[in-house]
Every structure is written in C-alpha cells, then in structure tokens.
Amino acid sequence: MKYFKILIMEPLLSEKESLELIGRMINSAKNNLQKGLGNVFLLWGYLVAGISLVIFILLLILPGDTRYYAYFLYALMALGTPFHIRLIRKMGQQQLVKTYIEKIMDFVWTAFTISIITVLAGMLISTVLVLPGFADIEPGYEFLRWFPWTFVTPFMLSFYGFALFVSGKAYQFRPLATGGWVCWIATLLLIAAFHHPYLLMIQQMVLLISVIFGFIIPGHLLNKKEHSHV
Amino acid sequence: MFKELDPVLHSQLRLAVMSILIGSDEADFVFIREKTGATAGNLSIQIDKLREAGYIEVMKTFRGKMPRTVCRKTEKGLEAFEKYVEALRGYIGG
Numbered sequence: 001m002k003y004f005k006i007l008i009m010e011p012l013l014s015e016k017e018s019l020e021l022i023g024r025m026i027n028s029a030k031n032n033l034q035k036g037l038g039n040v041f042l043l044w045g046y047l048v049a050g051i052s053l054v055i056f057i058l059l060l061i062l063p064g065d066t067r068y069y070a071y072f073l074y075a076l077m078a079l080g081t082p083f084h085i086r087l088i089r090k091m092g093q094q095q096l097v098k099t100y101i102e103k104i105m106d107f108v109w110t111a112f113t114i115s116i117i118t119v120l121a122g123m124l125i126s127t128v129l130v131l132p133g134f135a136d137i138e139p140g141y142e143f144l145r146w147f148p149w150t151f152v153t154p155f156m157l158s159f160y161g162f163a164l165f166v167s168g169k170a171y172q173f174r175p176l177a178t179g180g181w182v183c184w185i186a187t188l189l190l191i192a193a194f195h196h197p198y199l200l201m202i203q204q205m206v207l208l209i210s211v212i213f214g215f216i217i218p219g220h221l222l223n224k225k226e227h228s229h230v
Numbered sequence: 231m232f233k234e235l236d237p238v239l240h241s242q243l244r245l246a247v248m249s250i251l252i253g254s255d256e257a258d259f260v261f262i263r264e265k266t267g268a269t270a271g272n273l274s275i276q277i278d279k280l281r282e283a284g285y286i287e288v289m290k291t292f293r294g295k296m297p298r299t300v301c302r303k304t305e306k307g308l309e310a311f312e313k314y315v316e317a318l319r320g321y322i323g324g
Contacts, residue, residue, distance in 0.1 A: 015321040025249030096261035
C-alpha cells in the first residue's frame with residue numbers, strides 16, 4: 001500500500017503584500033466592541049440612580065438630624081458586586097480577542113473602583129467612629145457630624161467624569177465621553193453651590209441626573225450598538 | 231545588502247496570525263480563524279510552528295464546558311516580527 005505525502009504549498013507573498021497583510025490583520029481587532037459592556041454600565045447606573053433617589057427622598061421626609069442616616073444607604077452599592085462579577089465573567093467567556101485598549105481600560109476601571117471604595121468606606125468608618133464623640137455637641141453645631149458627607153457626591157462625580165471620559169475616548173464612543181463632561185460640570189456646580197441651604201438635596205438630584213447621562217444612556221446605546229453589530 | 235526574511239514569518243497564514251497577536255493582547259483561536267479565513271486544521275499546524283519557534287504561547291482553557299485555545303505573542307515573537315518588518319522595509323525601500 002502506498003502512502004502519499006500531500007504537501008500544501010503556501011502562497012508566497014511579495015514584500016508589498018506582506019506589509020498590506022500585516023496592516024489589515026493588526027487593524028482587525030481594533031474596532032471590536034466588547035460584548036456585554038453596556039450591561040455593566042446599566043447595572044451601576046440604575047443602582048446608583050436608585051440609591052441617590054431614595055437618599056433624596058429620605059433627606060426630604062426624615063425629621064431633624066435623623067435624615068442624615070440616609071447616607072448609610074450608600075453601603076447598598078456593595079449589592080452590585082456579585083452581579084458585576086457575574087457580568088464580567090460572562091464577558092470574559094464571550095470575548096474572543098483582548099486588545100491593549102481593553103486591557104488598559106480594565107486597569108482604569110479597577111483604579112476607579114478602588115477610588116470610590118476608599119472614599120465611601122472611609123466616610124462610613126469615620127461616621128461610625130466619630131458619631132459617639134459628638135454626643136454632647138453644642139446646639140447649632142450638629143451639622144459637623146455629617147458635614148464630611150457633603151464632599152462624597154462631588155468626589156464620586158469627579159471620579160465618574162474621569163473614568164467615563166477616558167472610556168469614551170478609548171472606545172471612540174462619544175456618549176461615554178459626553179457623560180464624563182456632564183459629571184465634571186456637575187462636580188463644578190456642586191462645589192460652587194457648597195453654601196446653598198438645600199445643598200444635600202441638590203447633590204442627590206445632580207448625582208441622579210449625572211448617572212443617567214453618564215451610565216444609563218451610554219449603557220443602553222452600547223447595547224443597541226452591540227445588537228446592531230450582530 | 232538585503233536582510234534575509236525570517237522563514238517562520240514569511241508565510242501568509244503565520245504572518246497573519248502573528249499580525250493579529252501584535253495588534254492585540256491575546257486572541258482566541260476562533261477569532262484568528264474568522265479573521266484569517268483559514269481552516270481549523272491548517273491554522274492548528276501554523277500555530278504549532280509559531281509556538282515551536284517560541285514566537286507565541288498557546289493557552290488551553292475552558293469557556294464554560296467548551297475547550298478554548300488562546301494565543302499570545304512572546305517577547306521573542308515581538309522581536310522577530312519587528313526584524314521582519316524592518317527587513318521588508320529594506321526590500322521595498324531598496
């Protein structure tokens with residue numbers, strides 16, 4: 001019995017063809033939109049919007065100093081973590097190629113998360129530690145107990161602006177970059193309005209609006225774009 | 231004098247695979263197959279050649295219950311690719 005060795009001759013490339021092939025293949029991974037990214041934005045967008053809306057209502061209806069306990073609701077953001085992990089795991093399973101942009105964006109959003117956690121955890125710990133020390137505070141100075149919380153919203157919005165703007169530019173997706181600008185303008189306005197008597201309520205409303213522009217709208221648009229690519 | 235073109239890279243499919251990995255951090259076998267239009271068998275052979283040359287590393291993982299092959303270029307592969315492009319430029323420029 002005879003065996004035939006089949007030789008597959010590969011086409012030889014000219015130098016020019018080689019360079020063209022290199023350019024084409026390098027570009028092939030560039031505009032690859034990460035599947036499921038929109039859902040991550042929607043998860044955090046709706047969660048933060050919901051929390052800020054509830055805090056706004058509680059600040060409005062609770063009597064006296066008790067209303068400030070509403071800020072503890074920020075701890076509910078931890079609820080998003082298991083869903084976030086699930087979404088990221090699913091994205092990883094669906095992802096066929098990882099570009100450098102996506103790798104760098106992973107670092108940017110990790111840094112963003114650490115920034116948010118450090119601010120929120122610091123405030124929560126400070127509140128728990130400091131509150132008993134203010135038990136005998138003089139009337140008229142009660143606001144000192146909760147005063148640091150007024151910085152939380154501008155801090156968060158500033159971080160949002162940074163991460164959204166970088167994401168928008170990196171993914172070449174304008175709604176994200178626009179959301180970043182909205183958050184930065186909101187930060188500016190909130191700091192400028194620091195002495196407004198209704199600052200706390202204004203902050204929650206501005207946070208809500210910013211999250212709609214920065215996360216919810218871009219999240220839906222990302223999903224729409226993803227589906228239109230299928 | 232013209233520099234010699236690296237025979238490992240001077241093949242249409244291997245060059246295409248290497249170029250995809252140069253433009254990304256890592257790429258799935260399925261993605262490379264889609265972009266190159268190669269058959270699974272031929273692609274496996276060429277990927278193996280690149281791996282044997284030390285130009286790429288191949289990781290076998292699972293996506294759910296499905297086996298998955300992910301490729302990533304190595305430092306040696308990057309250097310070889312840069313030399314190859316430089317040599318090509320020499321030919322075209324000369």
